[in-house]
Amino acid sequence: MAKQNNCVSKIALLIANFAVSSCVITPLVVCLWYSTWNIIDKSILPQDPANGTVPHDVLVKITSITISATTICTWLLNLASVAFNTVTIKAGQTCHDHWVLVKRLYLILACMACTSQWWSIWSLLDMVFAHMEWVTVQNKKTTPSLLPTLLFTIACLFVVMVLKVLRNILWAPLMLLTDDDPHALVCETRFQTQKKLTLKHALDHLFSSAVVLNTVSCVWWGVWKLLDMMLFPDKPTIDTILASIIIGYITCVLVCIFQYVYEPISKSLHNRRHLAVKVLLEDVFVLVAFFGCINVWRGLWLMFDYFLSEVFASGTIRGCQVDGEIESGEGVLLAINVFGNFCTRNSGNELTEKDGLRHDTTKITGSRHWSIEHTVDYEQSRRQTNEC
Numbered sequence: 001m002a003k004q005n006n007c008v009s010k011i012a013l014l015i016a017n018f019a020v021s022s023c024v025i026t027p028l029v030v031c032l033w034y035s036t037w038n039i040i041d042k043s044i045l046p047q048d049p050a051n052g053t054v055p056h057d058v059l060v061k062i063t064s065i066t067i068s069a070t071t072i073c074t075w076l077l078n079l080a081s082v083a084f085n086t087v088t089i090k091a092g093q094t095c096h097d098h099w100v101l102v103k104r105l106y107l108i109l110a111c112m113a114c115t116s117q118w119w120s121i122w123s124l125l126d127m128v129f130a131h132m133e134w135v136t137v138q139n140k141k142t143t144p145s146l147l148p149t150l151l152f153t154i155a156c157l158f159v160v161m162v163l164k165v166l167r168n169i170l171w172a173p174l175m176l177l178t179d180d181d182p183h184a185l186v187c188e189t190r191f192q193t194q195k196k197l198t199l200k201h202a203l204d205h206l207f208s209s210a211v212v213l214n215t216v217s218c219v220w221w222g223v224w225k226l227l228d229m230m231l232f233p234d235k236p237t238i239d240t241i242l243a244s245i246i247i248g249y250i251t252c253v254l255v256c257i258f259q260y261v262y263e264p265i266s267k268s269l270h271n272r273r274h275l276a277v278k279v280l281l282e283d284v285f286v287l288v289a290f291f292g293c294i295n296v297w298r299g300l301w302l303m304f305d306y307f308l309s310e311v312f313a314s315g316t317i318r319g320c321q322v323d324g325e326i327e328s329g330e331g332v333l334l335a336i337n338v339f340g341n342f343c344t345r346n347s348g349n350e351l352t353e354k355d356g357l358r359h360d361t362t363k364i365t366g367s368r369h370w371s372i373e374h375t376v377d378y379e380q381s382r383r384q385t386n387e388c
Contacts (some may be wrong), residue, residue, distance in 0.1 A: 018173070018256055020251060022296075026173040030300040034308075036115045063127070066120035067214075073113040075209040079202060080106065081185040082195050107179060114213075121217045129225075146229055153222025156215055164323035165190060165212050166283050167331070169219055171293045174254055174334045190320045208320040223294055236302045245299030251292030255285065259332050267329030279324040282331045289334070 044062060084099070084106065112148065129148060160166050186195075189204040190212055232240035262285055269278035 011059070014256065018253070021173040021176055022252065025176060026296060027300055029172045030297055031304065033115055034301055034304045036112065037119055040116060040119050043076065063120045063124040065123065066116060070113050070117035070120060071210050074117055074213065075206050077106065077110045077113055078189075078205045078209060079197065080242050082205075084185055085195070099191065106185065117213065118217045118220075121214055121223050125218065125221050133234065134329055138347055146226065147220055150224045151230070153219065153226060154224060154345040156218040159215050160212070160219060161323075163190065163212065163215075164279065164357070165216075165320055166286050166323050166326075167321045168212060168216050169290050169293075170286060170334075171297065173296060174255065174289050174293055188320050188322075190322060192322060212320045220294065224291075224298060225234050227294070227298055234387060236306060238306070241299055241302045241306060243258065243299075244295050244302065248295030248297075248299055251288065252296065255289040256334060259285075261330040263329040265329070266332050270327055270329070275324055282323060285332045319347060320333065344355070 011231045054227070084102070129152075157166075160169065187205070187208075189201070189208045191204045191207070192203040195201065227244075231244065262281065266278055266282060269275070269281065
């Protein structure tokens with residue numbers, strides 16, 4: 001009887017967590033990224049008064065500088081989180097309470113840095129692929145070619161799989177962390193070096209920020225572009241927006257259900273003999289979950305594009321997790337435990353420097369890229385001018 005009640009409670013908690021994550025938190029997070037993305041678009045990119053587009057050479061310079069600057073900012077903020085956690089762990093819970101304002105300020109700055117980093121990468125990719133994606137067909141209409149984007153996306157996926165960081169492509173509604181969680185400022189790194197302010201740990205953070213996060217951003221760009229070209233290639237309508245949201249949420253529901261089927265399998269494979277099989281199993285699960293996440297983000301983003309011009313909200317960033325290194329089958333468990341944090345907040349568990357810093361960190365990301373038509377229209381306008 002007790003086991004049956006425990007099972008019912010577990011199912012009820014899963015439903016409540018997913019409902020809040022999907023219906024409340026995820027739209028707000030996407031809303032934040034949408035508003036921040038558009039603010040950056042309008043404030044950073046200078047447009048040509050003649051045709052309302054950004055000159056090619058100006059776009060290259062701006063995006064290159066922004067990528068470097070935001071990557072450095074993300075790296076420095078990750079290092080700052082190490083110092084902050086060191087101080088709060090030594091001071092205890094009282095310091096957590098007194099530093100709550102500093103913590104929120106850090107999360108806001110980290111969110112802005114992460115969004116700016118993704119914006120610059122996506123803008124640069126739009127500019128580069130604008131010259132190779134658009135081809136002329138017989139009826140004189142331009143349609144995008146799938147091959148360059150497909151090859152680029154496969155290459156980026158291959159990189160993240162080789163680095164064993166594929167799990168980092170997951171986002172809301174399947175990966176969440178509440179701000180009051182003591183691990184909210186913990187940024188995991190690829191090589192999991194000891195969390196102290198040393199040169200080795202700083203380089204580990206730099207690799208995670210410059211290589212892992214940027215490659216994950218490229219994966220999101222590639223899959224998003226492929227969905228734009230394959231799923232609903234025409235101008236978004238209410239039907240196509242709802243279809244993307246429905247596909248995304250159905251996929252997310254299915255992976256939330258099947259995670260408990262995969263958990264015992266993943267747990268049984270956690271040894272050196274079956275590590276490759278475990279990583280492959282978890283990678284397949286993550287890719288299916290990622291398909292749901294990106295469709296949810298894309299649908300909500302297009303909905304904001306359709307109905308809104310400017311929106312404002314809030315969010316945060318994440319660190320780097322390593323595929324196959326998570327024990328007890330947790331590599332296929334999804335971090336959407338919204339209410340669980342409230343239930344266990346006063347359980348008396350305290351952080352320690354040895355194991356208190358290991359946690360599935362938050363991830364927000366994904367967002368709509370700067371429109372490729374801007375660069376394409378500019379290039380077409382320049383060619384027409386030269387012909388005249």
